[in-house]
Amino acid sequence: MDTKWVTSELAWTSHPESGWEEVSGYDEAMNPIRTYQVCNVRESSQNNWLRTGFIWRREVQRVYVELKFTVRDCNSIPNIPGSCKETFNLFYYEADSDVASASSPFWMENPYVKVDTIAPDESFSRLDAGRVNTKVRSFGPLSKAGFYLAFQDQGACMSLISVRAFYKKCASTTAGFALFPETLTGAEPTSLVIAPGTCIANAVEVSVPLKLYCNGDGEWMVPVGACTCATGHEPAAKESQCRPCPPGSYKAKQGEGPCLPCPPHSRTASPAASICTCYSNFYRADSDSADSACTTVPSPPRGVISNVNETSLILEWSEPRDLGGRDDLLYNVICKKCHGGPGAGGASACSRCDDNVEFVPRQLGLTERRVHISHLLAHTRYTFEVQAVNGVSGKSPLPPRYAAVNITTNQAAPSEVPTLHLHSSSGSSLTLSWAPPERPNGVILDYEMKYFEKSEGIASTVTSQKNSVQLGGLRPDARYVVQVRARTVAGYGQYSRPAEFETTSERGSGAQQLQEQLPLIVGSATAGLVFVVAVVVIAVVCLRKQRRGSDSEYTEKLQQYVAPGMKVYIDPFTYEDPNEAVREFAKEIDVSCVKIEEVIGAGEFGEVCRGRLKQPGRREVFVAIKTLKVGYTERQRRDFLSEASIMGQFDHPNIIRLEGVVTKSRPVMILTEFMENCALDSFLRLNDGQFTVIQLVGMLRGIAAGMKYLSEMNYVHRDLAARNILVNSNLVCKVSDFGLSRFLEDDPSDPTYTSSLGGKIPIRWTAPEAIAYRKFTSASDVWSYGIVMWEVMSYGERPYWDMSNQDVINAVEQDYRLPPPMDCPTALHQLMLDCWVRDRNLRPKFSQIVNTLDKLIRNAASLKVIASAQSGSVSLPLFPLCF
Structure with a gap:
C-alpha cells in the first residue's frame, strides 16, 4: 500500500468524526495528494483514531511501514492548555478477512497492537514552512490473512502526508552455477531464511546441500554447496551459464575449466563433447587419459641378427623406425618350428615351437632388444618373428608388425637318462648306476644328479663323469628321491623320472630280521585293521537303528574311533534321514539368541550375514550367518544343512568352527565363527x-x-x-x-x-x-x-x-x-x-x-x-x- 499515488478519496475510518479529517493537498513536487490531518489542541483529553482499509498479507511475515508527516510546534500555538503533544501512536490489527466496522474492533490499545510512539525529528511554527518527517517502523510475525493500520492522536496538531506499507525479499539470483528462487525475509529483523537451490542447465552438484540464506534486510548471505559445469561444458556469462564446448574442442572433466582443443590425431563432430574420438588407425590405451593424444602401432623392428650356437641362439634387433607416438614399446619373440621346405621337395610347413624352448630373459614383453633362446631341437629349421608392440597394439584389429629371421640349429642336448638302479644301500649311503641316454647327441661330458630326502623336500646335487655314483652323508632309515641328467657340449638333457631309494637302519641284523618278518607283520596288521573296520561299520549300523525316533541333540555317538585319538569322518549323505545327521553333529540354537546385523554377501543357497550370538551363560560373540532363501525345495534344504553336518564333526584351530544351526524357525540358518578378514x-x-x-x-x-x-x-x-x-x-x-x-x-x-x-x-x-x-x-x-x-x-x-x-x-x-x-x-x-x-x-x-x-x-x-x-x-x- 502506498497512498502517495492515490488521488481519489482514501475513505479510511476515523473515530470520533470530529477527529481526523481527509483533505487534498500538494507534495513538495506540487503533485496532488490525499492526506489526513488533526489539530484539536485546544481541547483536553484527545483520543482520535484513524484506521486504514484491510491489507492482504499474502505470505509476508514482517511488514514495514513508512510514514511521512508534519507536526506543529506546541510552543508556536498561543493560549493552549498543557495537553498539547507533538507525537502520535502507530497500531495494527490482524484479521482473516475485512471484518472491521465503525465500532469494531474497540478503539483502544487492546485489541489493537501498538507498534511505536512516533515523534518528529523537526516540528514547524506558524511562520515556518512545513517540514516533512519520514519514519519507518516494522512489526511481525504475522499469521492471519491480513491486517489494518491504525493511528492514534492524543492532542497533536499534525498532518499525515503519506503512508506506505511494504515488505522485504531476496530477489532470485544465480550463484556458484546454482539458481536460487525469490525468498521473503523472516518474521524478525535478525531471521535467516534458507532458500534451496538447483543447478543451472548443464551443471552438476559438487557439494550438497545447495542453499543460500536470506537475511532480514533482503540480502543473500552464507552460500552452502555449489555446482559446476558438467563435462563438455564451460563457464560463461560471469559463471551464470554453462556453455557447450564448440565442435573441435572438448572438456573431459566437470569443473570450472575451459573447453580445450582436441589432442593430436583426434576430433569431435558435435558440440558438448567430453572426449575427442581418434582418427582411423589411431587409438588410446585403456590407461591413457582423455586428454592424451591418439597414437598408433609401431612399425616392425629393424635389422634382426641371429647368432646360432648348436641348439641355442641369440637374437638382436634395432628399434622400429616409427614408435607410433608412444614410449611404452615392448617386444615379443614368436618361435615357429618348420618342416619340409624347398630342399625337401615341398613347401615349408611351420607350427608353434615346443613348450620346453626357453627364452632368457623372457619371450614376451621384452624391454631390451636382445634374447637368448635355448632347448631347440638339433638340425631343425626355425622361424623367429620379432614383434614390436605398444600400449595400443591390442586395440588394432591387425596383428602386430614383425621382422622375421630363419635359422637352422646344429647339435642337440642328450635325451633323457633311463631308469636308475640301486647297487647297494647302507645306513648313510646309496650306490646307484644308470645306462647312458638312448640319444646322447654327442660325447657325454658328465652327469648331474639331484636328490633329496622325501620328508624334507630340499634338494642337493652332485656330478659324476661315470654312469654311477655313491651318495654319502645320508640319514639312516630314510627314503630319498633321485633324478639324473646328462651333459654334452650342447648342454644338459632332461632329468630322468623321479626314483625312490631307502637307506638301511643302523641296526643291521635287526633290520634284516625285520625285513624277513615284514610280510608276516603286514599280513597280521592288515587282518587286524579289517577286523576293526568291520566292528566300526557294525557299530554304526546298530547305533543308527537305536537312534531312529530319538530327539537327543548334539551327541558324539557316531564319532567312532579306528584307533585311540583318531576320529573317522562320517558322510551325512549315508543317512537314510539326513535330518538325523544334522541332529547328531550340529547344535540347534534358539532363534531368539541370534541377532542379524547386516548382509555381507550372497551364497549358493541365500544371503550371508554378520550378526551376534548370545546364548545363556555364555558371552556374546560375532558370527557369520548363512541363510536358506525363501521357496527352497527339500533337496536344497538337505544340501544346505549337509555342510553343517560336515563341519560339526571337526574340531581344529585351522578349521572353521560351527556354532550351530537354526532349523525350527524361518529362515533356516547355519552359524559359524566370524572371520574379520574374509576370504x-x-x-x-x-x-x-x-x-x-x-x-x-x-x-x-x-x-x-x-x-x-x-x-x-x-x-x-x-x-x-x-x-x-x-x-x-x-x-x-x-x-x-x-x-x-x-x-x-x-x-x-x-x-x-x-x-x-x-x-x-x-x-x-x-x-x-x-x-x-x-x-x-x-x-x-x-x-x-x-x-x-x-x-x-x-x-x-x-x-x-x-x-x-x-x-x-x-x-x-x-x-x-x-x-x-x-x-x-x-x-x-x-x-x-x-x-x-x-x-x-x-x-x-x-x-x-x-x-x-x-x-x-x-x-x-x-x-x-x-x-x-x-x-x-x-x-x-x-x-x-x-x-
Whole structure:
C-alpha cells in the first residue's frame, strides 16, 4: 500500500468524526495528494483514531511501514492548555478477512497492537514552512490473512502526508552455477531464511546441500554447496551459464575449466563433447587419459641378427623406425618350428615351437632388444618373428608388425637318462648306476644328479663323469628321491623320472630280521585293521537303528574311533534321514539368541550375514550367518544343512568352527565363527606386498595343519583354494566351504570344467587324475594345496592367469608347472613342485608338508634363497599366437 499515488478519496475510518479529517493537498513536487490531518489542541483529553482499509498479507511475515508527516510546534500555538503533544501512536490489527466496522474492533490499545510512539525529528511554527518527517517502523510475525493500520492522536496538531506499507525479499539470483528462487525475509529483523537451490542447465552438484540464506534486510548471505559445469561444458556469462564446448574442442572433466582443443590425431563432430574420438588407425590405451593424444602401432623392428650356437641362439634387433607416438614399446619373440621346405621337395610347413624352448630373459614383453633362446631341437629349421608392440597394439584389429629371421640349429642336448638302479644301500649311503641316454647327441661330458630326502623336500646335487655314483652323508632309515641328467657340449638333457631309494637302519641284523618278518607283520596288521573296520561299520549300523525316533541333540555317538585319538569322518549323505545327521553333529540354537546385523554377501543357497550370538551363560560373540532363501525345495534344504553336518564333526584351530544351526524357525540358518578378514585371496590382493615371508609361511602352515587334520579323518575336501580359506584378525587361516566339496556349482568368477563323467571341477586347482578320472583323494588335495601356496606367495594372483580351462589341462598334461611368484623362496617353490608331481603316490603327505614348513620357519635363512623366474616352468605367451 502506498497512498502517495492515490488521488481519489482514501475513505479510511476515523473515530470520533470530529477527529481526523481527509483533505487534498500538494507534495513538495506540487503533485496532488490525499492526506489526513488533526489539530484539536485546544481541547483536553484527545483520543482520535484513524484506521486504514484491510491489507492482504499474502505470505509476508514482517511488514514495514513508512510514514511521512508534519507536526506543529506546541510552543508556536498561543493560549493552549498543557495537553498539547507533538507525537502520535502507530497500531495494527490482524484479521482473516475485512471484518472491521465503525465500532469494531474497540478503539483502544487492546485489541489493537501498538507498534511505536512516533515523534518528529523537526516540528514547524506558524511562520515556518512545513517540514516533512519520514519514519519507518516494522512489526511481525504475522499469521492471519491480513491486517489494518491504525493511528492514534492524543492532542497533536499534525498532518499525515503519506503512508506506505511494504515488505522485504531476496530477489532470485544465480550463484556458484546454482539458481536460487525469490525468498521473503523472516518474521524478525535478525531471521535467516534458507532458500534451496538447483543447478543451472548443464551443471552438476559438487557439494550438497545447495542453499543460500536470506537475511532480514533482503540480502543473500552464507552460500552452502555449489555446482559446476558438467563435462563438455564451460563457464560463461560471469559463471551464470554453462556453455557447450564448440565442435573441435572438448572438456573431459566437470569443473570450472575451459573447453580445450582436441589432442593430436583426434576430433569431435558435435558440440558438448567430453572426449575427442581418434582418427582411423589411431587409438588410446585403456590407461591413457582423455586428454592424451591418439597414437598408433609401431612399425616392425629393424635389422634382426641371429647368432646360432648348436641348439641355442641369440637374437638382436634395432628399434622400429616409427614408435607410433608412444614410449611404452615392448617386444615379443614368436618361435615357429618348420618342416619340409624347398630342399625337401615341398613347401615349408611351420607350427608353434615346443613348450620346453626357453627364452632368457623372457619371450614376451621384452624391454631390451636382445634374447637368448635355448632347448631347440638339433638340425631343425626355425622361424623367429620379432614383434614390436605398444600400449595400443591390442586395440588394432591387425596383428602386430614383425621382422622375421630363419635359422637352422646344429647339435642337440642328450635325451633323457633311463631308469636308475640301486647297487647297494647302507645306513648313510646309496650306490646307484644308470645306462647312458638312448640319444646322447654327442660325447657325454658328465652327469648331474639331484636328490633329496622325501620328508624334507630340499634338494642337493652332485656330478659324476661315470654312469654311477655313491651318495654319502645320508640319514639312516630314510627314503630319498633321485633324478639324473646328462651333459654334452650342447648342454644338459632332461632329468630322468623321479626314483625312490631307502637307506638301511643302523641296526643291521635287526633290520634284516625285520625285513624277513615284514610280510608276516603286514599280513597280521592288515587282518587286524579289517577286523576293526568291520566292528566300526557294525557299530554304526546298530547305533543308527537305536537312534531312529530319538530327539537327543548334539551327541558324539557316531564319532567312532579306528584307533585311540583318531576320529573317522562320517558322510551325512549315508543317512537314510539326513535330518538325523544334522541332529547328531550340529547344535540347534534358539532363534531368539541370534541377532542379524547386516548382509555381507550372497551364497549358493541365500544371503550371508554378520550378526551376534548370545546364548545363556555364555558371552556374546560375532558370527557369520548363512541363510536358506525363501521357496527352497527339500533337496536344497538337505544340501544346505549337509555342510553343517560336515563341519560339526571337526574340531581344529585351522578349521572353521560351527556354532550351530537354526532349523525350527524361518529362515533356516547355519552359524559359524566370524572371520574379520574374509576370504584369503581377496585379503591378499588388498594387502599386496605387506607381509614378510615368515608371515606368509605361517599362513601356509596353518592351512596345511587344517588339511592334515582332515586327511587323518579320511575327509577329502575336493575344493581347496584360497577363496575357500578364511582369515581372522590375527591372520589365522581356517579351511572352510565344506558344502562345495560334494556339490561344485558353476560360478562365473571361478570357471569350472565339465568332465566326461559329469559334475563341475575347478580346473586350476584340481589334480590331473581328478579331472580325468574323478579320482579325489588326499593326494589330489595336496595338488590343490600346492596351488594355494602359489596363490599366497603371489598375493592372490589368478593361477595360470588368463589361460582357458582347456589350455590349463593341456599345459599340465605336457608337464608345465607354474613358475615361482616374484620373490618366492626356492624351498617353497620346490615344495609346490613336489605337490604337483604327476604320480600321486609320490606327492608328500600333509604331515610331511607341515614338518617341512616347520623346519623352514625355524631355519629362516633357508627362505632367503629366491627362485629364478624360469624355475620349474615354461614361459607362457602374453598375446595370442596365430599361425
